[in-house]
Structure formats: structure tokens, C-alpha cells
Amino acid sequence: MEDKNGLFPDVVSLNGQIITMNEGNPKIQAVATLGDRIVAVGSSESIKKLAGPKTKIVNLEGKTLVPGLNEPHNHFGMYGVLARCSVNLQSPPVGYIKNMNELMEALRDSINKTLKGQWIYGRGYDDTLLAEKRHPTRYDLDKVSIEHPILIVHVSGHLSVANTRALEMAGITKDTPQPPGGVIRKDPQTGDPDGVLEEMPAQSLVARLLPPISMEKRIEGMATAAEQYLKVGVASCSDAGVNFPGIGSPAEIVAYQKAVHEGILHLRMTMMIGVHFLLGPEGKSPSFLTGFGNDRLKIGPAKIIVDGSIQGYTGWLGGPYYIPFKGDKDFRGYPVTPPEFLNPLVMAAHKAGFQIAAHGNGDAAIDAILEAYLLAQKEYPRPDARHRIEHCQTVREDQLDTMAELGVTPSFFVSHTFYWGDRHNAIFLGPERARRISPLKSALKRGIKFSIHSDCPVTPVSPLFCVFAAVNRVTTGGEVLGPEYCLTPEEALRGVTNYAAWQTFDEKIKGSIEVGKLADFTILAENPLEVPPERIRDIKVMEVIIGGKSIYKAK
Numbered sequence: 212m213e214d215k216n217g218l219f220p221d222v223v224s225l226n227g228q229i230i231t232m233n234e235g236n237p238k239i240q241a242v243a244t245l246g247d248r249i250v251a252v253g254s255s256e257s258i259k260k261l262a263g264p265k266t267k268i269v270n271l272e273g274k275t276l277v278p279g280l281n282e283p284h285n286h287f288g289m290y291g292v293l294a295r296c297s298v299n300l301q302s303p304p305v306g307y308i309k310n311m312n313e314l315m316e317a318l319r320d321s322i323n324k325t326l327k328g329q330w331i332y333g334r335g336y337d338d339t340l341l342a343e344k345r346h347p348t349r350y351d352l353d354k355v356s357i358e359h360p361i362l363i364v365h366v367s368g369h370l371s372v373a374n375t376r377a378l379e380m381a382g383i384t385k386d387t388p389q390p391p392g393g394v395i396r397k398d399p400q401t402g403d404p405d406g407v408l409e410e411m412p413a414q415s416l417v418a419r420l421l422p423p424i425s426m427e428k429r430i431e432g433m434a435t436a437a438e439q440y441l442k443v444g445v446a447s448c449s450d451a452g453v454n455f456p457g458i459g460s461p462a463e464i465v466a467y468q469k470a471v472h473e474g475i476l477h478l479r480m481t482m483m484i485g486v487h488f489l490l491g492p493e494g495k496s497p498s499f500l501t502g503f504g505n506d507r508l509k510i511g512p513a514k515i516i517v518d519g520s521i522q523g524y525t526g527w528l529g530g531p532y533y534i535p536f537k538g539d540k541d542f543r544g545y546p547v548t549p550p551e552f553l554n555p556l557v558m559a560a561h562k563a564g565f566q567i568a569a570h571g572n573g574d575a576a577i578d579a580i581l582e583a584y585l586l587a588q589k590e591y592p593r594p595d596a597r598h599r600i601e602h603c604q605t606v607r608e609d610q611l612d613t614m615a616e617l618g619v620t621p622s623f624f625v626s627h628t629f630y631w632g633d634r635h636n637a638i639f640l641g642p643e644r645a646r647r648i649s650p651l652k653s654a655l656k657r658g659i660k661f662s663i664h665s666d667c668p669v670t671p672v673s674p675l676f677c678v679f680a681a682v683n684r685v686t687t688g689g690e691v692l693g694p695e696y697c698l699t700p701e702e703a704l705r706g707v708t709n710y711a712a713w714q715t716f717d718e719k720i721k722g723s724i725e726v727g728k729l730a731d732f733t734i735l736a737e738n739p740l741e742v743p744p745e746r747i748r749d750i751k752v753m754e755v756i757i758g759g760k761s762i763y764k765a766k
């Protein structure tokens with residue numbers, strides 16, 4: 212098989228429109244691969260000449276080939292498990308639940324299939340999309356069952372509601388003190404808990420009673436998730452919540468290892484891991500530094516949650532919410548991890564050598580994160596730490612200046628412009644702050660590399676939908692939020708290819724199509740740089756190739 216030029220390629224793919232995401236994005240039509248690597252790129256004519264007698268020749272027939280798409284912040288493992296064993300309570304445009312009755316009806320369906328005393332678990336309800344415009348309470352859920360414990364989780368993941376049975380099992384009463392960083396909502400008159408639990412310190416009081424998830428279920432869940440992710444072109448993925456305190460389990464890492472070894476999981480996976488787990492007991496015995504693993508499965512950043520969710524009124528804003536929360540004109544959310552805990556945590560994780568990914572939606576949370584990063588860098592300077600801010604929705608211009616100075620990189624939850632844009636405008640943030648939500652253009656102008664994500668299952672996984680949202684910034688109601696922050700399709704594509712690869716220190720092996728990099732490709736029916744921008748979300752994924760192997764093909 213050898214000639215004077217070395218080995219022949221395994222595959223040459225010709226006659227495509229190839230978006231390389233390289234410097235200058237040269238126009239090429241063909242690519243050759245050998246093993247799991249790219250060995251040549253160029254014109255169809257030049258690449259065709261490289262084919263040997265056993266080389267497979269693929270005619271792309273004008274289809275578009277991009278670097279394997281990268282989903283940089285989502286909850287792959289949790290999504291897979293939830294998709295198989297929970298009741299979906301999402302509202303349109305994702306689900307079908309429009310009011311409290313429909314929500315209760317959906318839960319009732321599941322009661323009929325569940326033995327008395329066993330848990331009913333629902334996910335994805337959105338109080339602002341229910342006709343009643345409020346959270347369900349324990350009393351609503353009691354109408355479904357008082358014999359089964361019920362726990363349902365808000366679409367943001369930052370709030371839960373438990374029925375009376377579940378509250379009793381958790382021992383939550385009017386006398387239970389508020390846990391630091393969370394809220395057990397109580398009736399202002401009687402003091403009785405109304406069932407709504409804000410943020411993990413409160414949510415986990417009930418969630419920790421859920422039956423443990425078996426290894427088999429976790430791996431089955433990963434197979435389910437992989438199927439969905441491949442359909443939308445994902446080749447690389449970062450799970451942003453492995454081993455979270457309260458709900459996580461070290462079994463999640465083992466499940467990932469098994470899924471890879473057993474050939475169930477072909478996506479390249481980076482695990483962001485709960486900081487407390489990584490730092491070890493009392494923060495004194497760190498393990499698994501960022502980057503440990505290989506190009507299939509590796510340890511990513513230490514994950515820290517600093518605030519909640521803006522649409523749950525738990526995002527920590529610098530100024531008050533637009534429509535006051537329960538009439539409180541000064542209410543601006545709150546920190547889940549306040550600075551007195553955040554600063555030493557970041558210091559310890561930074562000192563140990565971790566990359567850090569801190570969840571910050573509100574600008575007050577982002578201030579706190581930047582301060583913690585600044586303190587850590589002052590004490591233990593580390594160039595190129597690539598500390599991240601997750602979601603980064605209400606980041607201000609002055610904060611972007613600081614991020615550029617500190618080399619801090621955001622992963623924007625840009626799909627919010629579509630899914631919640633109208634309500635950010637009218638309810639949570641008001642027009643002034645809503646038009647600036649996820650200001651990707653401002654980041655780009657400062658040379659800040661960013662990624663864009665779905666936070667699946669908060670919104671459905673789809674890198675092309677994220678690109679669509681970043682380019683159009685259109686809401687479900689058809690408004691354009693801050694047109695000056697719209698990106699071009701090519702700029703937006705960076706957030707799911709080369710910039711996303713850079714954020715996980717993988718820029719030498721993936722994110723663009725060039726010789727020596729991994730042969731990871733997503734093949735699209737149409738070119739996202741050429742279709743009308745509003746159609747980017749509808750482009751069909753034809754094939755996903757990972758490490759030179761075709762892993763998914765559209766039927």
C-alpha cells in the first residue's frame with residue numbers, strides 16, 4: 212500500500228463545499244483522511260490524485276462539510292437519564308403543556324404506571340408559559356397524588372416543586388431553616404412551605420431521596436442522548452454537570468468510561484466536574500487535573516454555580532428585576548455561592564491547576580466571578596488558564612473589558628434570545644437590558660473567544676439552532692433583540708467549532724479542517740453561510756464522521 216509519498220488515504224471526499232474555519236477560510240472542495248486524521252485538503256482535482264487502489268472515494272455532491280460540531284455546555288448524561296424516566300412538562304414551542312390542568316394530567320398518566328409509594332419525577336415546566344403564570348405548588352401536585360412522592364423541576368433546572376408526601380419524606384416543615392444559597396418558599400401568612408424549592412441547596416433536600424440511578428440506566432441514557440445529539444450534528448460535547456453536589460454521583464464518571472469502552476458513546480466528551488468533588492475532602496486533595504484523559508473522554512473544568520436563572524428570578528442581577536418579584540422593588544436575585552465562599556473555592560481550584568467554569572447569568576454574579584478570578588490570578592499567576600463564565604447572559608461592556616484583560620472566556624446561552632427573549636423584555640430584564648442579552652458582537656470586537664450552547668435539556672440540543680439564534684436574535688414573538696449584537700453566520704459558527712475547541716484546550720486537534728487534525732466532520736445538506744439566515748436552524752444534518760468513521764447517517 213505504500214508509495215514514495217507514504218500511505219494512501221483511507222477516504223477522499225470530493226466535490227463538497229468545505230467550511231474549514233481556518234484563518235481566511237480558504238475555499239476548498241475536498242479532504243483526505245487516513246485513520247483518525249486529516250491528511251490533505253484542497254481542490255477535488257488535487258485530492259482525487261491522492262487516492263490509491265483501496266481508497267474509498269466519496270462524492271459529496273455539493274453538500275457542505277464543516278468541522279464536527281461542538282456542543283460546549285449541556286447536560287448530556289442527565290438529559291439521557293431524564294429522557295427515559297421522567298414526565299416531560301415543557302410548554303410550546305418545545306412541548307405541549309399550556310396550563311396547570313394539562314401539567315397535572317401529564318403527571319396523572321404516569322401515576323397509572325407507577326406503584327403507590329414510588330416516585331413520580333417531572334421536568335421542564337415553565338411558570339411563565341402556563342396560562343396561570345405561576346409555579347405549581349404542593350397543593351396542585353397533591354391533586355395528582357398524595358400517595359406517590361412527586362418532584363417536578365423547572366425548565367431552568369434551578370427550581371423544583373414537591374408535593375406534600377415528598378416534603379414529609381424530606382422532613383421539610385414550617386420550622387425548617389432556610390439553607391444557605393437556597394430558598395424553601397413559605398406561605399407569608401401560615402409559614403407553611405408551599406412546595407417550591409429554589410436552587411440546589413433547597414432542591415437537594417428532596418432530590419437526594421430519589422432512588423439511585425443504576426449504572427445500566429445511566430449507560431442506556433447515554434445511548435439515548437447520543438442518538439439525539441448525532442441527529443443534530445454534534446461530534447464533540449462538554450457535559451457541564453458531572454458529579455454535582457446534591458444530585459451528582461461519582462458513578463457518572465464511571466458510566467462515561469463504560470459507555471466509551473463498550474462502544475456506545477462515540478461523541479468526544481469533556482466532563483466539567485463539580486468543584487467540591489475535584490478538590491477532594493476539605494478542598495485538600497485535588498485529583499484529575501483539567502485535561503486528564505484522552506481525545507475521547509477527558510476531565511474538563513471544575514464547575515461552580517454562582518447564581519441561578521433569570522427566568523426563575525434567581526439570577527443575581529446588579530439592578531432590580533423589571534417586574535418586581537412578589538412586589539419587592541429592590542429584589543435582584545441572590546448568589547448561590549456568595550463571594551465569601553466563592554473566592555476561597557476559586558483560589559483553591561486555580562492554585563491546584565484546574566480550569567474553572569463558573570455559572571453566572573446575572574451581572575452581579577459575573578462581577579463576583581471576575582473578582583474571584585482576579586484574586587486567584589494575582590496570588591498565583593497562571594497565563595492561559597482559560598477560566599470560563601457559563602451563560603454570561605447579562606454581561607456588561609465594562610465586564611467584557613475585564614474579561615479580555617484577564618483572558619476569561621464566555622460560553623453564551625444565546626438561545627435565550629429566542630426562547631425567553633420576549634419575557635426578558637417584558638418581565639425579567641426590561642427593554643434596555645433585554646436587548647443586550649448575550650452580546651456576542653461586543654465580545655468579538657474585543658477579540659474574546661466565545662462558545663454558544665443549548666444547555667440541553669433546558670433547550671433542545673442543536674448547534675445550528677445556536678448559530679441561528681446568534682445570527683438572527685429573533686424572539687418567539689418575532690422581535691429582534693438588539694440587532695447591533697447580531698453576528699454573521701461565519702462568526703457564529705466559530706462558537707460551535709474552533710472557538711469551542713479552544714475553550715477545552717483542543718485547538719491543536721480539532722475545531723477546524725486542516726492537515727494533522729482529527730477527522731471529525733459534520734456534513735450538511737445546505738451551506739449555513741449561504742442560506743437565508745432565518746433558515747439556518749432548518750438545515751438538515753446528513754452525516755457525522757468522528758475520527759474518520761461515519762457514526763451517523765440521515766435516513
Ligand SMILES: [Zn+2]
Pocket residue numbers: 284285286451666
Ligand atoms: Zn448548564
